[in-house]
Amino acid sequence: MPVLVVGSTAFDTVETPFGRRERCLGGSATYFSLAAQRFTEVKMVSVVGEDFPDEHRVLLTDQGIDIEGLETRPGKTFSWSGKYSADMNSRETLDVQLNTFGDFAPKLPDSYKSSPFTFLAHGAPSTQASVLDQIEGSTFAVADTMDLWIDNAKADLLTLLNRIDGLILNDEEAKMLTGESNLIRAGRKVLELGPKLVIIKKGEHGSFLFSNYFQYALPAYPTDTVVDPTGAGDSFAGGFMGFLAECDSISLWNMKRAMAYGTVCASLNVEDFGVENLAGMTRACVDRRYQELIQFVSLQ
Amino acid sequence: MPVLVVGSTAFDTVETPFGRRERCLGGSATYFSLAAQRFTEVKMVSVVGEDFPDEHRVLLTDQGIDIEGLETRPGKTFSWSGKYSADMNSRETLDVQLNTFGDFAPKLPDSYKSSPFTFLAHGAPSTQASVLDQIEGSTFAVADTMDLWIDNAKADLLTLLNRIDGLILNDEEAKMLTGESNLIRAGRKVLELGPKLVIIKKGEHGSFLFSNYFQYALPAYPTDTVVDPTGAGDSFAGGFMGFLAECDSISLWNMKRAMAYGTVCASLNVEDFGVENLAGMTRACVDRRYQELIQFVSLQ
Numbered sequence: 317m318p319v320l321v322v323g324s325t326a327f328d329t330v331e332t333p334f335g336r337r338e339r340c341l342g343g344s345a346t347y348f349s350l351a352a353q354r355f356t357e358v359k360m361v362s363v364v365g366e367d368f369p370d371e372h373r374v375l376l377t378d379q380g381i382d383i384e385g386l387e388t389r390p391g392k393t394f395s396w397s398g399k400y401s402a403d404m405n406s407r408e409t410l411d412v413q414l415n416t417f418g419d420f421a422p423k424l425p426d427s428y429k430s431s432p433f434t435f436l437a438h439g440a441p442s443t444q445a446s447v448l449d450q451i452e453g454s455t456f457a458v459a460d461t462m463d464l465w466i467d468n469a470k471a472d473l474l475t476l477l478n479r480i481d482g483l484i485l486n487d488e489e490a491k492m493l494t495g496e497s498n499l500i501r502a503g504r505k506v507l508e509l510g511p512k513l514v515i516i517k518k519g520e521h522g523s524f525l526f527s528n529y530f531q532y533a534l535p536a537y538p539t540d541t542v543v544d545p546t547g548a549g550d551s552f553a554g555g556f557m558g559f560l561a562e563c564d565s566i567s568l569w570n571m572k573r574a575m576a577y578g579t580v581c582a583s584l585n586v587e588d589f590g591v592e593n594l595a596g597m598t599r600a601c602v603d604r605r606y607q608e609l610i611q612f613v614s615l616q
Numbered sequence: 617m618p619v620l621v622v623g624s625t626a627f628d629t630v631e632t633p634f635g636r637r638e639r640c641l642g643g644s645a646t647y648f649s650l651a652a653q654r655f656t657e658v659k660m661v662s663v664v665g666e667d668f669p670d671e672h673r674v675l676l677t678d679q680g681i682d683i684e685g686l687e688t689r690p691g692k693t694f695s696w697s698g699k700y701s702a703d704m705n706s707r708e709t710l711d712v713q714l715n716t717f718g719d720f721a722p723k724l725p726d727s728y729k730s731s732p733f734t735f736l737a738h739g740a741p742s743t744q745a746s747v748l749d750q751i752e753g754s755t756f757a758v759a760d761t762m763d764l765w766i767d768n769a770k771a772d773l774l775t776l777l778n779r780i781d782g783l784i785l786n787d788e789e790a791k792m793l794t795g796e797s798n799l800i801r802a803g804r805k806v807l808e809l810g811p812k813l814v815i816i817k818k819g820e821h822g823s824f825l826f827s828n829y830f831q832y833a834l835p836a837y838p839t840d841t842v843v844d845p846t847g848a849g850d851s852f853a854g855g856f857m858g859f860l861a862e863c864d865s866i867s868l869w870n871m872k873r874a875m876a877y878g879t880v881c882a883s884l885n886v887e888d889f890g891v892e893n894l895a896g897m898t899r900a901c902v903d904r905r906y907q908e909l910i911q912f913v914s915l916q
Contacts, residue, residue, distance in 0.1 A: 538800045610915065612833055615910065615914070
């Protein structure tokens with residue numbers, strides 16, 4: 317079944333110990349779509365400015381991504397510039413220009429309104445909620461959030477949490493949202509806020525899955541060369557949602573496997589700059605790495 | 617088969633957000649022995665002063681631990697005092713009195729000299745090596761190390777690494793020893809220094825096992841209440857070595873299970889102050905938690 321994603325499209329300028337890349341294609345919707353597309357049909361809603369080059373549109377459509385929902389507005393495309401620390405565990409934002417993304421009001425094309433799977437990527441909780449308002453019928457909705465919204469739009473975020481099925485956030489965000497320093501407690505407390513499913517991403521330490529019926533921990537793929545961590549979280553979400561949408565049911569077993577596919581997509585993504593690896597990866601390559609991950613974490 | 621452990625016995629004064637305990641029984645050999653004893657016979661070599669009370673000796677012997685190698689010397693017992701941060705992720709040492717442990721020269725009783733499994737706990741690499749010199753016949757030797765020795769006795773440590781089968785260290789120590797910030801690279805680099813088996817402990821993030829033939833990652837048990845992290849590493853080592861010694865071969869499958877048993881012992885240990893939980897735990901309780909851990913990390 318198709319997956320709808322609503323989020324940002326951006327030009328990223330990134331500096332890591334491995335080098336520097338200027339104005340690469342980036343953004344949460346882009347990373348998510350490229351990862352999810354390996355598993356299922358993807359419909360993308362985002363906004364760019366008049367400076368967005370055709371070659372990027374061609375890259376996305378050549379990958380089979382439906383960009384009918386990619387709006388072009390007067391002005392420039394969202395741009396971000398950042399520098400990673402030597403150990404890649406922290407990054408400094410050098411410049412952010414929201415541009416056309418600043419007043420992004422996502423509008424779903426008619427062909428997107430029936431959406432069995434929806435991922436609400438990078439955006440204000442009220443913007444994310446406006447997407448749910450436009451969907452006709454039921455959807456399995458998962459959202460991403462970040463420190464900015466926990467700080468500045470907590471009431472909107474709490475309202476949103478009661479409308480979605482799942483929330484994906486990182487360890488620091490989970491601690492910030494719940495006030496708990498223990499991640500197990502934090503995960504359970506996020507569940508009490510509404511979503512039936514909570515995934516806490518811990519970067520190189522893997523991820524946790526919480527529901528009211530079970531908890532699951534998955535280590536990260538043992539990547540020994542991280543070139544550019546940008547987009548890891550959105551690639552994870554793309555692999556997770558893409559695989560789930562490909563399955564015939566949202567079972568415990570499928571959710572665990574979806575986490576492993578998310579982990580694989582994130583690991584492939586961080587081994588090169590920008591979307592290079594995601595755009596080049598085949599399903600066979602994803603499946604090969606999935607088997608390696610399973611072996612790495614399997615007790616048997 | 618029996619396990620020999622050589623390390624410290626101490627009085628610990630500990631302050632955590634859950635309270636304060638003064639002069640508890642502690643030390644690496646104590647934590648290790650109490651954990652390993654759930655699986656197999658344990659022979660302990662350590663040193664205490666004349667102030668070491670009989671009740672602690674009784675506690676150890678009542679648990680079935682062989683303390684023929686626990687030497688009493690003129691002077692006082694090693695004592696340590698520390699305070700943990702609110703999130704338990706760091707600790708400050710307030711006071712250390714090495715006392716009789718300061719010039720500890722372990723001497724194996726004759727009945728200990730044939731030792732199929734040996735754990736070299738807290739101690740200088742040269743002291744650890746002196747234990748190996750006293751063992752008759754072959755032994756499966758695993759050592760612990762710490763930042764102090766990597767800094768101050770690196771040459772001795774590198775010599776020791778060529779004489780042992782396994783090294784257990786934490787993430788910061790692995791990075792320090794190898795100069796690698798990526799833990800996967802760090803683990804592989806420690807293997808090049810001699811041991812056939814390297815375990816990197818990551819606290820709440822679990823542990824990695826490295827050998828030349830495979831790598832394995834195991835998340836930590838999902839403990840939601842850490843009361844006192846003191847001795848977690850030694851309890852892990854005790855569960856690991858104790859279970860391995862109980863098995864009939866050192867296979868990949870047994871090593872992975874031994875890591876899970878080490879994880880279980882560490883998780884039980886940190887849920888109360890001092891050795892309270894280790895001294896009270898039954899094998900049935902260990903096995904129950906082992907099954908919970910397996911379920912927590914199992915994809916199936």
